Amino acid sequence: MIAESDKIQIEVRPATLDRWDDVAIVVNHGEEDGCWCQPWRGFDTKALSGGKSRPELLRQQMQRSPPPGYVAYVDGRAVGWVGISVRTETPRLVSSRTIPTIDDLPVWSIGCFRILPGYRRRGVARALLQGVVDAAREAGAPGVEAYPIDPDGRRVEVGAGFVGIASMFDDAGFRRVLTTDGHSGRLARLLVRLDLPKR
Numbered sequence: 078m079i080a081e082s083d084k085i086q087i088e089v090r091p092a093t094l095d096r097w098d099d100v101a102i103v104v105n106h107g108e109e110d111g112c113w114c115q116p117w118r119g120f121d122t123k124a125l126s127g128g129k130s131r132p133e134l135l136r137q138q139m140q141r142s143p144p145p146g147y148v149a150y151v152d153g154r155a156v157g158w159v160g161i162s163v164r165t166e167t168p169r170l171v172s173s174r175t176i177p178t179i180d181d182l183p184v185w186s187i188g189c190f191r192i193l194p195g196y197r198r199r200g201v202a203r204a205l206l207q208g209v210v211d212a213a214r215e216a217g218a219p220g221v222e223a224y225p226i227d228p229d230g231r232r233v234e235v236g237a238g239f240v241g242i243a244s245m246f247d248d249a250g251f252r253r254v255l256t257t258d259g260h261s262g263r264l265a266r267l268l269v270r271l272d273l274p275k276r
Contacts, residue, residue: 087201088150089208092158094139099148099155101132104191114146114160117188119169143185143216147208149192149201156196159205160188164222175259176224176268184270185213187223189239202241206249213273220272224257226264237262243269 092100105111113131115121120138121131129137138145149157164170164178164186171178187209192201213221225241226233233242240261243253251269259266 085151085199087157087204089147089204090150091144091212092139092146092148093144094136096148096155097136097139099150100135100139100146100158103148103155103158103193104135104146105132114158114189117160117169118145118162118167119172122168125168143212143218147205147212149205149208151196151201156193157201157205158189158191159202159209160190161185161209162188163218173259176257176266177255179254179268179270182219184220184222185209185218187221187241190241191239197235203245203249206241206245210249210271210273217275218273219275220270221251222268222270223251224259224266224268226261226266228264233262233264237264240266243267246271 105113109132113135115131115134120126120134126134135145143161145162146158146160148155163183165181165183167186170176170186190202190205210221223241223246225243225246226237227243246269251271254268254270257266257268
């Protein structure tokens with residue numbers, strides 16, 4: 078998918094194994110330690126990791142369908158990431174005490190966004206969101222779900238906004254289902270859903 082925003086052209090591509098170097102830079106700046114888009118999934122616990130490191134787990138996930146995320150490119154440079162997973166196959170979401178499960182549909186769940194400095198507030202996250210929705214629709218997924226915050230027009234720290242901003246999902250046609258017990262940056266996380274009609 079290619080989107081035009083703020084006079085930049087944004088290309089969104091699935092995080093397949095041949096894009097490992099790009100994913101490593103945008104997700105974790107190439108550092109071995111860090112999240113590697115794993116904590117929100119819950120596979121990195123000792124019981125489930127099989128002794129694999131977080132980078133190894135992400136590489137393993139990149140060989141599956143759907144991929145664990147999508148990468149945004151500007152002029153061939155990886156500048157953004159959105160992490161996804163099928164909710165019913167994601168241990169942390171299945172067992173969450175703060176983010177409820179509203180049904181048993183295998184919707185795609187968006188766990189996080191990461192946009193590199195210099196490219197924030199330029200439409201990269203919106204392009205990534207649209208890329209996920211388009212891919213989910215193409216794959217026949219029943220919907221896309223996310224758990225953003227609503228700062229109500231106030232600016233938030235990057236560390237709190239990684240879950241997404243509710244207004245972006247509103248603009249993309251998601252409905253606000255409920256306010257969860259989860260928080261980011263002391264703001265309640267919402268559960269939002271875009272149902273996709275069967276093809």
